[in-house]
Amino acid sequence: MEETTVLIVGAGPSGLALGALLGRMNIKVVILEKDAEVCEDPRGIVVNGDAVRISYQIGIGEGLTKRIGKDIGVLNFHRGNFRTSPFMTFDINIDWAEQSVSNNVTQFQPNYEREIRALLKEFPTCELRTSCEVIGREEKGDHSIIEYLDRDGTRKLIRTSWLVGADGKRGVVRKKFLEPEGIRQVESDWTYVGTWVAANLHITTPTPKSHPEFPLWKLGYTPEQVHDLFWPSGFHFCNYSERPAVSGRFGPPGSGFWRHEYSVEPTDSTDNVESQFWDLFGSWLVIPGHKLSRALKKTAVEFPRDCIKLLRCRPFTFAVKVVNEWYCRKTILIGDAAHVFPPFGGQGIATGIRDAQGLSWRLAMMSRVGISKEVEQKILLGWSQERRHAWKAAMRATKLNGSIVNLRSFFGGLLYRISMRALWWFPWIARYRTRQAFKDKLIYTRQTCPDGFFLESADGGQKVAQVWVRRAGEEPKLSDSAFIRDMSHISLLVVVRNAREVDPAEVAETLAAAALPETIITMDDVTYYHINGSGQDIDIDTKAGGEVYQPCNAEELTREGITPIQGYNYTAVQDRLASSAKFVLLRPDFFVHSVASDADGLLKNLKEVGAYFK
Numbered sequence: 001m002e003e004t005t006v007l008i009v010g011a012g013p014s015g016l017a018l019g020a021l022l023g024r025m026n027i028k029v030v031i032l033e034k035d036a037e038v039c040e041d042p043r044g045i046v047v048n049g050d051a052v053r054i055s056y057q058i059g060i061g062e063g064l065t066k067r068i069g070k071d072i073g074v075l076n077f078h079r080g081n082f083r084t085s086p087f088m089t090f091d092i093n094i095d096w097a098e099q100s101v102s103n104n105v106t107q108f109q110p111n112y113e114r115e116i117r118a119l120l121k122e123f124p125t126c127e128l129r130t131s132c133e134v135i136g137r138e139e140k141g142d143h144s145i146i147e148y149l150d151r152d153g154t155r156k157l158i159r160t161s162w163l164v165g166a167d168g169k170r171g172v173v174r175k176k177f178l179e180p181e182g183i184r185q186v187e188s189d190w191t192y193v194g195t196w197v198a199a200n201l202h203i204t205t206p207t208p209k210s211h212p213e214f215p216l217w218k219l220g221y222t223p224e225q226v227h228d229l230f231w232p233s234g235f236h237f238c239n240y241s242e243r244p245a246v247s248g249r250f251g252p253p254g255s256g257f258w259r260h261e262y263s264v265e266p267t268d269s270t271d272n273v274e275s276q277f278w279d280l281f282g283s284w285l286v287i288p289g290h291k292l293s294r295a296l297k298k299t300a301v302e303f304p305r306d307c308i309k310l311l312r313c314r315p316f317t318f319a320v321k322v323v324n325e326w327y328c329r330k331t332i333l334i335g336d337a338a339h340v341f342p343p344f345g346g347q348g349i350a351t352g353i354r355d356a357q358g359l360s361w362r363l364a365m366m367s368r369v370g371i372s373k374e375v376e377q378k379i380l381l382g383w384s385q386e387r388r389h390a391w392k393a394a395m396r397a398t399k400l401n402g403s404i405v406n407l408r409s410f411f412g413g414l415l416y417r418i419s420m421r422a423l424w425w426f427p428w429i430a431r432y433r434t435r436q437a438f439k440d441k442l443i444y445t446r447q448t449c450p451d452g453f454f455l456e457s458a459d460g461g462q463k464v465a466q467v468w469v470r471r472a473g474e475e476p477k478l479s480d481s482a483f484i485r486d487m488s489h490i491s492l493l494v495v496v497r498n499a500r501e502v503d504p505a506e507v508a509e510t511l512a513a514a515a516l517p518e519t520i521i522t523m524d525d526v527t528y529y530h531i532n533g534s535g536q537d538i539d540i541d542t543k544a545g546g547e548v549y550q551p552c553n554a555e556e557l558t559r560e561g562i563t564p565i566q567g568y569n570y571t572a573v574q575d576r577l578a579s580s581a582k583f584v585l586l587r588p589d590f591f592v593h594s595v596a597s598d599a600d601g602l603l604k605n606l607k608e609v610g611a612y613f614k
Helices: 013-024 050-058 061-068 109-120 172-181 215-219 223-230 273-285 348-369 373-405 410-423 427-438 479-483 504-514 554-559 599-612
Strands: 002-009 029-032 046-048 069-071 074-078 088-091 104-107 126-129 133-140 143-149 155-165 185-187 193-203 235-238 245-250 257-263 286-288 300-302 308-319 321-323 331-333 468-470 491-496 526-530 547-551 583-586 592-596
Touching: 002 013, 002 348, 013 029, 013 050, 013 109, 013 126, 013 348, 046 050, 046 348, 050 061, 050 348, 050 479, 061 069, 061 104, 061 109, 088 410, 088 427, 104 109, 104 245, 109 126, 133 172, 155 172, 155 348, 172 331, 193 273, 235 373, 257 273, 273 286, 273 308, 321 373, 348 373, 410 427, 468 479, 479 526, 479 547, 491 504, 504 526, 504 599, 583 599, 592 599
Parallel strands: 002 029, 002 155, 029 126, 074 235, 155 331, 491 526, 526 547
Antiparallel strands: 046 104, 069 104, 074 088, 133 143, 143 155, 185 321, 193 257, 193 308, 235 245, 245 257, 286 300, 468 547, 491 583, 583 592
């Protein structure tokens, strides 16, 4: 019988992300996808926060703002449609999360999936099989036998150590295999159920040749200016008391895609949704002529309807739900199979990608370290606690946006808008609120994640920042790829303030004294991070193993032809650490396991790592 270490059901973003990460760690993985081709319907349109950073770890980061999507730019909150002045804006071009890459990308999901599918072909241990429908599971101790039909309808069996359901909220893994065991999606702390219409449009820009009678040519407008006038950049949350809406561009630069979503009210009929859409959205495409020129004061300028193609327009019922359990023995749920969100925060895809990253290195370690069933369940319990805590953080972000968009009270909404307009008169307040809203605040604690893999008493549970770094004589690179060179291992970051104070032999002796398996950490996982280095002031003997890096400031990056993100902070890594921090144990998912100021503290933390896997 065919065997694999991990079997993933579903080739959406979370399933593909998990497969690619496991492939990078040389873990044998098979992905079974029911459909033959990538679904061309762009469902989720946002990858945000550290999901962007994880996309770089997956290996598709370079394509995010070229072939897959582009920076969102600015979030705008309006009273009425997006032609009214916003009462509140959030500029998210700035690196509030201190990760040195885009914080929010509006993406074309089919391209996101295609990029990962192409990447999977580079990993000999990873295989994607399409047109394969899973129909059965038989658990046998430490493995499961999965039955599926291949593209020819032939019944096949495959043995797997781990089964992961990434097949959506109606997928077979939860619905057929786990719900009989009592695992189901349940309502969260925030109860929300609503039906919205989601419409995808493709916009073709008119030109003087294609539309010679269009009135704005006489005013000197270019086709690009016409497009930007009628389809403004950024993303727009529209607080209509009668019918809230969300609207904005998505997809790669110049792709012409636009998403418009609006609420379905109790008195609405959904018999003819497309007709209703045009009745509601048509007025958004008209600009009174007097706002553009005195010459047009008695006319209205409408964007040519024949330049708009309605790709999809149908209602969806959204809810906030999460599974009561994330796993059952060796069957695990991630992505929409585990949780669902309303559309207000763009958290669906991002949370699934985070699920995949946090699970991937744990599966790799559990497959190689050699641990008992009890320890396996403890590790999965810790993962599920961390994921639930992170899911709650994503839910709160969704709730915040949703509460603003869905303000139905006239006086309550009026008071809120007046307050926000007053606050936004003061730029420093606007910057502070934006920073607080979008900085990476996710921290694990023993209260929220009692079985998580971190030491809160040793400053663990926070996330390490990402900056640009370089080795002497080499080009700059992002620090995640420098610090975490083996994604199936724990990494050791040695913070160097003075090279004379660092003794690689002491580091090697400490790792040897900890006696951890080489499947967890070796000297090759050590990075000496010289935060005060100048390119020549790096004199660290790494014969025992490890590599030496130093941070790159914005001026240095510019000289190298790299444009740093706005607000780039090259000291972000050390800024998050105590001034006494010297030895930082890093998990592959960017979280700090523990921090120590000396070798004795490092040894203690390493022994805690060993104890976690016993």
